[in-house]
Amino acid sequence: MKETSIIISGFGGQGTLFSGQVLAYAALDNNFNVTWIPSYGPEMRGGTASCTVIISKEEIGSPLVRNPDISVVLNLPSLDKYEHLTKSGGCLVANSSLINRGLNRDDLKNVYIPANEIAEEIGLSRMANMVMIGGMLCLAPVLSLEVVKQALSEHIPERHRRTLPMNFDAMQRGYEFAEQALAEVAA
């Protein structure tokens, strides 16, 4: 793996920026180079919020990419934007709770995860972002689930520390859901 680019996109408030930061911390803690950059335009106010994370063993040039290796889309506008931009042969993780259509191309490894429903089962709807991250780590094992959990426990803001077990649970369930979905496709 030379360099892996990940775009995480959803509505403002879905936690896309934070979940990207968790990946960035995990990458740094495991001796990768990493960049995290948010979209900070006016679109953030009430619209789409996205961030780009690049993980590499080498020095990272551009922190932005036109065609990400991995797209994690939490809502329909994000799928509409990033489906055709994702690199051929790349990965796409979609939140089926808020996305009611399939893909228009067949060259992407992909998995649909009902992230909001899973988060509500856990008891905190805000965990949908972590469910998606869990699913992503199964589909595209850039980092292991364990190191991401470790990074989260070390970098979660103090005021949210009590939600740590739920975050872990969310990632785990997202990972397992993706694992099962992929096994069904393979079978």
Next chain:
Amino acid sequence: MAKELLKGNEAFAEAAIRAGCEGFYGYPITPSTEFLEYMAKRMPQLGRAFVQAESEVAAVNMVYGAACTGKRTMTASSSPGISLMMEGISYIAGTEVPAVIVNVIRGGPGLGNIAPSQGDYYQMVKGGGHGDYFPIVLAPASVQETVDCIILAFDLADKYRSIVHVIVDGNLGQMMEPAELPPMRELPKEPPEWAVTGAKGREPNFLSSIYIDPADEEVTNIRLVKRWMEIEKNEVRYNELMMEDAEFAVIGFGTAGRVASSAVRAAREEGIKVGLFRPISLAPFPKKEVEEISKRVQRILVVEMNSGMMLDDIVPLVEGRVPVEFYGRMGGMTPFPDEILDEIRRVSENKAPVNGNARAEWIARLEKIVEEGK
């Protein structure tokens, strides 16, 4: 200290604090606001001065006043805010007091937008304020390099009693990247001898930018020019990537240079012998180095996030030895690496002689790219 994942603007502010900044005066403007927010929290904790002024004009005059006391002072703003500060910046230059000014450049002209840009190159590098003066301008390309440049900026400002501009853009201000902050510097015990600190027991110092008699002003001008010649000799800084055996050179600074580094690496994988020359000090400009490059490569591609402002500084240095081509995005658009890779491929195959109007050729290509919705 180990590397931490740091957010650009916050890391830059902390770097200034660790460099011994004792006074920050500013007015919020996107995309530099986090710099001021961070200072608002940290400076009072350390017993240092922070003022959110009523305007940029007030803020820069507070910087001016505080700088006259010999304390390390600064402000941070973004393009339209910097324009408002220009009168005060010229007064600071004319008074020969040190000050560090960070400009997180955004799309323009006018109110423009908050997206990353390099459109203030002329304003920063050529002075911007009125009168005969030369600011030092540093243009880093990563969070770490910006941290280092801010520390350096304070040292250079003191050394030469000069204004030092550190110019970045929203990409660097907003991104998070691993970086290491330096240890906290001890504050100097004594003010510099020129500072106005109360003249009890000594001859008073006098600091002003007024020289009513033109002959006196000219003496000051001569001093400023000689000082600048000293700076040109000592303070040129740049970074090179795969330039040793390069047949083609890309020249770009800041974010544009950084994005170009991805394209240069990709082009090398295709067998194109290209390298990147990235000026870090835009003033003083690495003139000798660019001249040397133009003697050993076949073609030069300048890449910027403006309409070719640094291009105008490079063309006269090349003196027609090799063709100089240009690629830029404007208005707050950041180029993607693949755009620059396309340009490197094109330039490496282009055998056309020097045409001398790189800007006109580029605009025609850019219009097509914009039409195609890239």
